[in-house]
Amino acid sequence: MRRTVTIELATPATEMAQEEIPKQVAFLSKEISDIRFVREGAALEFEAPEERAADLARAAEALARTMQRSLRSLARKLVYRSPACDRVEFRGGALPAGITQMGQGQVALEGIPLRLYRYFDRSLEALGAPFSPSPILVPTLIPAATLSKCDYFRSFPHIVTFACHLPEDMPRIEDFRARHQDRETLDDRALGDMAHPEVCLSPAVCYHVYAANRDRVLPAGGARYALAGRCFRYESSKMVDLRRLWEFTMREIVFLGTRENVLGLREQGNELVARYLDEHRLAGEIRTASDPFFIAPDAAAKTYFQISSETKYEISLMLPEGERVAAGSLNYHTDFFGRAFSCTIEGAGPMHSVCIAFGLERWVYAFLAQHGNDPSGWPDVVRRSPEMAGL
Known part of the structure; x- marks a missing residue:
């Protein structure tokens, strides 16, 4: 009970x-x-x-x-508040057809939700075009050693998804096969059969960029990348709808350079995101925030540092009943990844980095909550987009 x-x-x-x-x-x-x-x-x-x-x-x-x-002594800094916040009207009711739960934190999209997903993917990629980033395609798997260098196992061990497999051991493989011949689920011995996990499923796509620049000396102007990929974060009982999924899609713009260079680019990013919110009549804010650090002795200190030093800005979109969803973020990592991966800037020491990240499924959810399921009432920039042709 x-x-x-x-x-x-x-x-x-x-x-x-x-x-x-x-x-x-x-x-x-x-x-x-x-x-x-x-x-x-x-x-x-x-x-x-x-x-x-x-x-x-x-x-x-x-x-x-x-x-x-x-x-207790922290005050959240508000970087931008869209005009729609003062007159927000939530037109969404039940979510439209086309969102199918496939498992815990896993969804399939079709129909209007899929059209919106494709729209946000294209338009948020276009948002980064003024930076002239280099496109890069990265894998879904990420070596455990890379995540360790990113301090992930110490800061966020609770949300990691480990990828494992049976080892090259014929008797063990045959035993596993025989035990599962008539089963519909894995038995309680299955995990013990697996080899030590060497890789994980990526919790963020930007980590691949830092690893790809390992042991490099970048030019004084740094480097800029655009990428997207599937990401995986296990968030326990909070994985109930598009707001928080185990598997989701992240589109990112990543800047590598000196401190002054990447922070200047983040400020430009703030302006572009603010304009994007206005164009889409979305009620939302850009504000300081923190990551969900694991419950550990230094978790509170990390949260305090992240908020007080303004290293993380989140794009917080309004939802009914006073709720919000963090649909993206603009993060400054200092020179952490430069030191972790021995990447330097010519004549300027360890590389500093910024990533601007967007969770596509969350944009779909917030847009439908605010603008509803009827395309006739949507902002023109969405309604007249190629993704909505034929509606």
Whole structure:
């Protein structure tokens, strides 16, 4: 039997704390679901099994207290707020036909959702055209050693998807085959049969760019790349619709160069994204944010640093009932990847980097929530696009 767990907070959670705390609570247990704040942040609630409710409540309360303490002196910086925020009207009801759940955090798109997906893929690629980036095609698999250099296993081990296979061992392969001859699912011995995972499924496409520039000396002007690919992040009970998928599509623009160079390009990116929001009459903001660092002793410090130093700007689009979806981000990594992959800028030391990333499925979701399913009411820039021909 499940029950609602309610945690009364010593002080109401700020808007920022209400956004950050659920990211962590979801990973206390797979049995937790429907995490939400109530009474304007005065209490945190979630659903959990009756027999584990007390233990999970204590763990969630301690986590919330730690996060509130680390964020109490922080104020979110607003970089841009679109005019549509002041007159937002959510015309979307039920999502249109064409979105099929294929498994946990996995969807198939067709019809209007697929047309919108293709539209955002093309138009967001065009958004980066003024930078004249070099196109690059990257794999879906990424070596575990590369993710380790990116500090992923220390910062985000909870969302990694590992790719594994049976080793070159005929008796083991035959045993596996025989055990599964009449089964419809993997048995509880399957994981032990697998070889040590050497690769993972990419959680972001930009990591391939840094790895591709390993041991290189780049010219003073740096380098710019445009790429897209499928990405994978396991986010537990939060994977319920297009807002948060296990497998999704990311389109990115990546800048490598000196600190001044890449930060200047990020500012240009802010302006281009702001114009894009206006053209599409989308209610949204560009604002400081943080990544969902794993629950660890230094997680709160990382969150504090990321928000206070403005290394991450998120593109936050409005949804009904006060909710939001982070449909993209503009991230400055300092010289971390330059040092990790021994990439330098001629005459200027380790390479600094910025990536501008867009989650295509989230743009589809937010657009439908704000503009509805009827193309006749959509902004002209979308309605008259080649992807909508024949509607």
